[in-house]
Amino acid sequence: MHPQTVARVSPNRHCPPHLAPPDRTSQPSSHSTLPTTEPKPRLFDQVRSAIRVRHYSFRTEETYLYWIKRFIFFHEKRHPADMGREEVGQFLSALAVDRHVSAATQNQALNALLFLYRHVLALEIGWLDDVVRAKRPQRLPVVLQKHEVKALLDAMEGEPWLMGHLLYGAGLRLMECLRLRIKDIDFTANQIIVREGKGNKDRITMLPLTIKTALREHLEQVHELHRRDLACGFGNVALPDALERKYPHAAKEWGWQWVFPAAQISTDPRSGVRRRHHSYESVPQRAVRRAAQRIELAKPVGPHTLRHSFATHLLEAGYDIRTIQELLGHKDVSTTMIYTHVLNRGGKGVTSPADRL
16 A cells, blocks of 8 residues: 555445444433432542543543552552551652652652642642652653654555654644544644643644645545444544533534544443544554564654654754744753754764774
């Protein structure tokens, strides 16, 4: 298949067996009798509720629940309300000393426990100065040369080929690419609006001209898939925050659909609603890995490597650091400055004394 050829959707309008209309019979009756007094929710249910009220992602919800459970089991199933600063410090120190976790993993556990105490138990445990900190390594990101990027993308095809061009050509993070909606691509202005990026911030980046035609063809196939889903009683997507209640019909509108929908209908783990999610992370991850193997690329690469390469190549082209910061969506310019170190590594342009012998 040519790299610019996207997968075709069958024009058959009949619902396949796995796309049966949603079952309405299991919905609870609106006339059911509710108990006059409700029992206090369990701790994990309280955590879930606090997370969802703040519109955190499902991934964050899973991560926080995982670390809270680990914390409870570490202290032999004691309730967190009966513990505090000392127990939290012991747990975090054990992660660094005994488990040898990375600094990022330890911070992840700390954030989960701070959330638990502040927003669920309404307790302030203070700052943990005596925690043994996992050492944060100072590593430079892996960056591909331009010819390596071209070879990698040429070894991909279909939807992953489009995703790869958006990661490299627009500097998107992987989840930002997968969560793109139709309405956020502006073919006239040649730009992409990234909604609710890292830090819950919106930003604007460029739409690579090289994929405009292929992307239009891809969206035609996605549109046909959407029509089929509507005919089968589906076609609705998850909407951010409370939009689904405010605009009950928006979830089925074309503009809100995913640019890269999943291949199968699935059940939403939060609401239990069956619908088509966006494509999974594993799709571009496997595609990049296989493409790297195909071209025998020795560097360790993943989808995020293309974003690193995007920033570095813009710096090489002479664009200023503030512009690149805005395109990447970095909160602090110091985060973007790492790419200046990539350009200067190894004394680039300096002749080795061994070459003078």
